[in-house]
Amino acid sequence: MDKFWMSVGDRCSNAYRDGVKAFLHFAVRNCKETSPPISVSCPCVRCVNHISLSVDDVEHHLYRFGIDKNYTTWIKHGEADTNIPTNYVNNTGFACTCIPTNYDNNTGFFDTNIPIDACETVEMVNATKDNFKGDKKYQQFLQLLVDAEKPLYKGCLDFTKLSALVQLLNLKSKHGVSHKFVDELLKLLKKMLPADNEMVNNMYQGKRMMKAMGSGYEKIHVCINDCIIYYRDYKDLEACPVCNKSRWKVDEKTNKTYINTPAKVLWYFPIIQRFKRLFQSKTTTENLTWHATSTNKPGVLRHPSDSPAWKFIDDRYSDTIGSNPRNLRLGICTDGVDVHRGNRNHSVWPVLAVIYNLPPWMCMKRKFIMFSLLISGVPGNNIDVFLQPLIDDLASLFEVGEPTYDAYKQEMFTLRAVVL
Known part of the structure; x- marks a missing residue:
């Protein structure tokens, strides 16, 4: 393994920086601990090597004090092991028989010539491992791990296959460009990059990769008269038990029923996994506790945490919600949006979740407003019918909680939420 960076005197140089990244990646991949905090x-x-620290603290020490130049063989970090075990246990805690893509059979070491941001994308994939239950989904998880480490093209040290896609989709969201634009951009990039590149061919492939990480949606059928949604107890019904209208689209002129074409649809974007992913960013996790760590001014209402409603929740549920400042306080809002111009009128109703934990200048930022439901048409007076899947998830977060990894403190905790 190339350790030329150990002799570099300037710890601010790119060579030293890349060397630290490579070392940390090597150390994490060979760490015997399989559950956070590592x-x-x-x-x-x-x-x-006399003290074991968190990965962040080790990185800080390497930049502040420098690496011990006598430590040329990394025996404390797995380099002496020349044979990889049959049942490799990776840093996700899963045991699998596949060999990681960056393992070199000739040297017995892990190849560090992989993109610098591979560690971050691997962590992002690991955070979604709860979505992969069952043999088929577990294979999808393993494939995502491969894509999280696979260079975009041979010799690329800046992007992996997965991180490149994530960056492009972030730009799409940030600048509001169309689906068609990104589709054509991907095709152009595919041609511009070296012939052996791993760039996805189109948005369809990209969406399938992101959906595997839990960023998809559930399509729920709705009664044409908004009486019920075909969910839970009503999931397998063919007609509404209230008004007896068919679940499927019916031509009013010919009375022809189009089986498998729903009369009305509700789209639900599962919210729990998205809340959990917020805590995978160290900066975002720190901001989610701003209300507890910032200086409070008595008598000044500058944030929802200063309100009587917030204090009431803390006092009444002191053992659950109030016991941890990371628990989320939410606001739910909705309104109709006209999606057509001119003579044709058709509205949709998006349901949004706002996170009040964040500082005032961040909680209304676009990227922190959770799009949770999309109701087709006007919901009428019974909008609560459409809110059932969202309420079920929020009730679960309030009553039971969800195990979540805090990337800032590098520990697991039980995430709960309440709607103010």
């Missing part, structure tokens, strides 16, 4: 021996000149 700790590794620190090889800085002060600790000299």
Whole structure:
């Protein structure tokens, strides 16, 4: 393994930075611990492998104190092992018989010539492992791990197949460009990059990859008169038990029923996994506790946390919601949006979730407003019918909670939520 960076005197140089990234990746991949928080021996000149620290602290020490130059064979981090075990246990906690893509059979070491952001995309995939239950889905999980480490093209040290797609989709969302534009851009990039590149061919492939990570939606059929949604107890019904109208689209002139074409549809974007992913970003996780760590001014209402409603929740549910400042306080809002211009009128009703934990200048930012439901047409007076799947998830978060990994503190906690 190339360790030329260890002799570099300038710890601000690109060579040293890339070397630290490579070392940390190597240490995490060979760490015997399989559940967070992960700790590794620190090889800085002060600790000299006598102290085990978190990955963030080791990185800080390497930049502040420098690495011990006598530590040329990384025996404390797995380099002495030349044979990989049959049942490789990766840092997700899963045991599998496949060999990681960056394992070199000739040297017995893990190849560090992989993109710098591979660690971040691997962590992002690991955070979604709860979505993959069953043999088929588990294979999808393994494939995502491969894509999270696979360079965009041979020799690329800046992007992996997955991270490149994530960056492009972030730009699409940030600038509001059309689906067709990104589709054509992907085709152009595919031609511009080297012939052996791993760039997806179109948006369809990209959406399938992201859907596997839990960013998809559920399509729920609705009674044409908005009496019920075909959900839970009503999931398999063919007609509404209230008005007896068919579940399927019916031609009013010919009375022909189009089987498998629903009369009305509700789209639900599952919210729990999206809340959990917020805590995979260290910066975002820190901001989600701003209300508890910022200086409070008595008598000044500057944030919902200063309100009587917030304090009431903290006092009444002190053992659950109030016990942890990371627990989410939410606002739910909706209104009709006309999606056509001219003579043809048709509205949809989006249901949005706003996170009040964030600082005032962030909670209304577009990327922190959760799009949870899309109701086709006007819901009438019984909008609560459409809210059932969202309410079920919110009730689960309030009563039971969800195990979540905090990337800022590097620990697991039970995430709960309440609607103010």
